[in-house]
Amino acid sequence: MTATTLDRPVRTQEKPSMLKTFLSRNGSMMPTFAAILILILLFAGAEAFLRGDFITPRNISALLLDNAYLLVLAVGMTFVILTGGIDLSVGSVMAFTGILGARMLAEGAPVAVTVPTMLLGGAAIGLLIGILVQYFGVQPFIASLAGLFLGRGLAYIVSLSSIKVEEPAILWLQSTRMSFGGWYITPTGIIALSAVAIAAFVLHLTRFGRTIYAVGGNEQSARLMGLKVGRVKIAAYTISGFCAGLAGLILTAYSGAGYPRNGIGTELDAIAAVVIGGTLLIGGRGYVLGSMVGVFVYGTIKTIISFMGAEQSWMQIIVGALLLLFIVVQRAIVARSDGRR
Template identity: 40%
Template structure:
């Protein structure tokens, strides 16, 4: 193994290891500081997944696109549009829960197809394309309805609120009853999606092609890869995951309104970068993105348990971590160039 290959492996693994260690350290600090208030309970850990199931799926899709060297800042608006579509179809349009879900997933794929075509075949910058997509999706959300629509569809709410209990990790409340930790189907869907995309990226030709394109597009062309087609497929996949993430987000809120999920795209980008995905493409891991989301959730838990801090401290802390990981990525890239 030459130095170049060795550093590449060490560098990628190092970024992922830093993210995982950071999460573990933060969570242990939380247990030490707020253990007497229930931070150490299994339910609190599961709440990180319950409240961020949609973001996990969105961050996974963002990671796929960022590995190709692209970006998608439209996902927050797509989530809002998906929630509003679901709410309107089930509450105003008389459409059942299952057809409504299928429609929004297809809409996500179409959204990804259009953006992917503009990026891959017309060579328009991903930032500009997805900026237009962000405005379009948010505008369509307000056209569907400018008022909040609460979802009362029985099938949808049953799926969204169905609790799956763990047979361990319970605690006795003040009334003497044992409360066992639970999670919702959204968590299972998010984690299954994560595993599937991890396998696709690591063990399939499509996944390896995405890394090759992000690493060096010209080299990928010389290897005979159809760069435009693969980029298009990556954006279609990301569009589908945006639709799915919007569905999971909607299951948490059971409503649709215009201002929903504002800044969601930045949370997804931050989670991916903190998870070790390079902004320049070619490097990334959905497992790291998962831990990036968990770090954000842990910071929010800190603020909730502390009780007096503003929720804006989440943004401030994420900004500091983002700067740290960008600098770390720059240092690794500099060493990588030196070893060439």
């Protein structure tokens, strides 16, 4: 009896490509990478359209100068959105702290008292919103909407008209330019970049930051793990209010005056920048560096429209289209993630 051997093809499991592996491991970063790509395309398109007059040290430096206050607002908003919340009050809080600081300075208050008052005033409103959300069960949209009306009302109580700032120490924040090789940066820009750096450190290298992500990812699981969910959520809104107070200081230095109608709609700009930067509105995923990219995308679009002499209504149209695009991308990422479970 002879034994015969049947040769059967042996199936070998195909190894996933490096690109597929990278996408599977870093899917949550795709919106941020998309924002960076859009920023590069905006730069390239503007440079080609304006024939080499856009990407210059002066214009790029001005991008940070003009959007420093929005960058600080986006930093605070990132903390809140990462927890799954929203903060509609930041524009009004920025206006309130700005007009409050201008009024105090006009009445002779020293800078050492005025600036902490502005920061603490913003943090106090953020703390109030956090308490409403955590201990009274108010939806973040409603609680922050109440904070919006509170901040705007307080701004009108302080003054109904613009108040000019003549304090040299405040104006120094904007007027001083540290130049190097054609580039420049102001103290307001340094403050904004420092806020981004501190926030990135806190979110990614501290227990508090990891808890922020855990609360946004699944609040119930975070509670079962023994994490201080209530404290973290309140702290997130307090940080957002503090950043709004800091943005009020930056905007006051930038404009040289406080005005109670400042910041109308700015909260939507901050939310748009954070979402374009890759932070999911449902919370749990996102990067503060991505929010910075989102602010630069927003600022670049505004600069291009200004260079072209087009109507500012195109600003809302373009940002709205980008926001819709990134929300769709986010939904696809979430659906793909849920499909793996």
